[in-house]
Amino acid sequence: MKVGIIGTGYVGLPTGVGLAELGNEVICIDREPQKIEALKAGKITLYEEGLEELFRKNVAAGRIRFTTSMREGVENADLVIIAVGTPPHPVTKEADMKYVHAAATELAAYLKGYTVIATKSTVPVGTGDDIEALINNKNPFADFDVVSLPEFLREGFAVYDFFHPDRIVVGANTEKARSVIKELYKPFEGKTKMLFVQRRSSETIKYASNAFLAMKIHYINEMANFCEKTGADITEVAQGMGLDNRIGPKFLNPGPGYGGSCFPKDTMAMSYMARQNGVEMTLINAAITGNIRRKQEMADRILEMVKNIENPKIAVLGLAFKDGTDDCRESPAMEVIRHLLEKEANITAYDPKAMGTACQLLGDKISYADDMYGCLKEADVLVVLTEWKEFKNLDLAQAALLMNRKNIVDCRNLIDMDEAIKNGFRYQGIGRKVLDN
Numbered sequence: 001m002k003v004g005i006i007g008t009g010y011v012g013l014p015t016g017v018g019l020a021e022l023g024n025e026v027i028c029i030d031r032e033p034q035k036i037e038a039l040k041a042g043k044i045t046l047y048e049e050g051l052e053e054l055f056r057k058n059v060a061a062g063r064i065r066f067t068t069s070m071r072e073g074v075e076n077a078d079l080v081i082i083a084v085g086t087p088p089h090p091v092t093k094e095a096d097m098k099y100v101h102a103a104a105t106e107l108a109a110y111l112k113g114y115t116v117i118a119t120k121s122t123v124p125v126g127t128g129d130d131i132e133a134l135i136n137n138k139n140p141f142a143d144f145d146v147v148s149l150p151e152f153l154r155e156g157f158a159v160y161d162f163f164h165p166d167r168i169v170v171g172a173n174t175e176k177a178r179s180v181i182k183e184l185y186k187p188f189e190g191k192t193k194m195l196f197v198q199r200r201s202s203e204t205i206k207y208a209s210n211a212f213l214a215m216k217i218h219y220i221n222e223m224a225n226f227c228e229k230t231g232a233d234i235t236e237v238a239q240g241m242g243l244d245n246r247i248g249p250k251f252l253n254p255g256p257g258y259g260g261s262c263f264p265k266d267t268m269a270m271s272y273m274a275r276q277n278g279v280e281m282t283l284i285n286a287a288i289t290g291n292i293r294r295k296q297e298m299a300d301r302i303l304e305m306v307k308n309i310e311n312p313k314i315a316v317l318g319l320a321f322k323d324g325t326d327d328c329r330e331s332p333a334m335e336v337i338r339h340l341l342e343k344e345a346n347i348t349a350y351d352p353k354a355m356g357t358a359c360q361l362l363g364d365k366i367s368y369a370d371d372m373y374g375c376l377k378e379a380d381v382l383v384v385l386t387e388w389k390e391f392k393n394l395d396l397a398q399a400a401l402l403m404n405r406k407n408i409v410d411c412r413n414l415i416d417m418d419e420a421i422k423n424g425f426r427y428q429g430i431g432r433k434v435l436d437n
């Protein structure tokens with residue numbers, strides 16, 4: 001199939017490369033010339049495990065190309081996928097639809113023959129109708145259908161998730177459009193569940209799913225607060241809860257709050273949509289406010305650990321919003337650091353993949369180390385903010401030698417608590433008591 005993909009970000013690029021690997025002829029379109037120039041020059045523009053190899057392979061095979069020209073990407077396509085950003089509106093916090101609307105308006109003029117327009121961007125219910133109206137308005141003779149094709153990939157696992165989706169949800173209101181999407185996903189037939197629903201249901205499924213996961217994280221964080229007061233251990237509590245099939249073990253890891261480019265914005269957009277429709281989402285609203293507060297609480301607990309030290313040096317391990325990605329958008333680590341900087345904290349940080357993206361956001365407000373041990377030199381407290389596996393293997397004996405004072409605030413419960421105590425650290429995790437040796 002000939003596929004045009006608008007937007008080469010964390011969704012568009014892995015999707016384009018994945019579809020090329022399945023044998024489709026893919027053209028990726030982006031309005032940022034420097035991204036397209038880099039991709040054309042064979043340079044990958046974001047980090048995702050396994051993406052670079054697959055990208056090189058499919059570029060070499062001529063199955064994927066890159067352009068800034070909407071015409072080039074759309075005019076011969078059977079299917080055009082919209083994968084542009086839908087960030088929160090700066091004032092109302094609803095999903096800002098300016099990129100989606102611009103993409104729909106720009107592509108309209110170049111449609112030739114029957115084309116399916118599939119929206120992979122996370123968009124408010126009713127967006128399919130809006131896109132239809134925009135295209136009809138611009139090109140009354142266009143022959144097309146608009147389909148909702150929500151994306152459920154996890155950043156950090158985008159390539160794996162592309163080839164092993166839990167489910168494929170298709171919101172299509174015509175049989176003709178449904179058959180195009182069925183053809184596209186033929187390689188997944190019998191391997192994953194494909195759910196065909198009304199377009200508005202599909203648009204809602206994406207928000208309902210993300211808001212649910214965000215609430216699950218918020219819930220376990222509140223339970224962790226409870227455990228800290230009562231002497232229970234959240235790790236054991238989560239394990240016991242997760243063994244119940246109705247609950248499941250995933251998203252029961254307490255931490256510094258949910259982040260990333262999806263959960264914060266999607267919960268706010270869902271809440272806004274509900275209000276617009278006269279429905280109050282009490283649970284989602286509680287998760288939103290609790291999650292904002294959570295970052296401040298983490299900063300406060302770090303400052304509490306070093307409150308008797310003059311001008312303490314804080315070593316931060318982890319900047320990305322989670323492991324496996326260089327994405328720092330809405331990263332809890334970034335928020336915690338911002339709160340610490342308000343108190344003029346002296347911070348050195350290290351992240352295996354996100355140093356570049358973090359530096360774009362924080363600049364020289366903090367120092368950056370080349371590795372975890374460099375980060376710990378003369379530190380008064382070690383803070384873990386992202387759950388990178390390599391932090392688990394930190395040699396605590398060596399860390400103890402490098403640091404000025406032996407304090408750990410482990411916001412991901414990643415460090416071996418017993419080992420920390422053995423090596424003379426004062427250790428505070430999440431949902432457990434503060435432990436001293």
Ligand code: NAD
Binds near residue numbers: 009
């Ligand atoms: P992103 O910001 O990484 O990428 C968007 C890209 O679209 C940018 O490169 C931008 O230059 C380009 N773009 C914007 N307008 C354009 C236009 N008119 N023409 C051509 N290019 C244009 O965004 P992302 O993280 O890939 O997210 C895209 C959408 O997918 C969002 O709605 C998001 O909510 C949703 N989503 C994201 C994830 C994720 O893990 N990041 C997962 C599921 C769904």
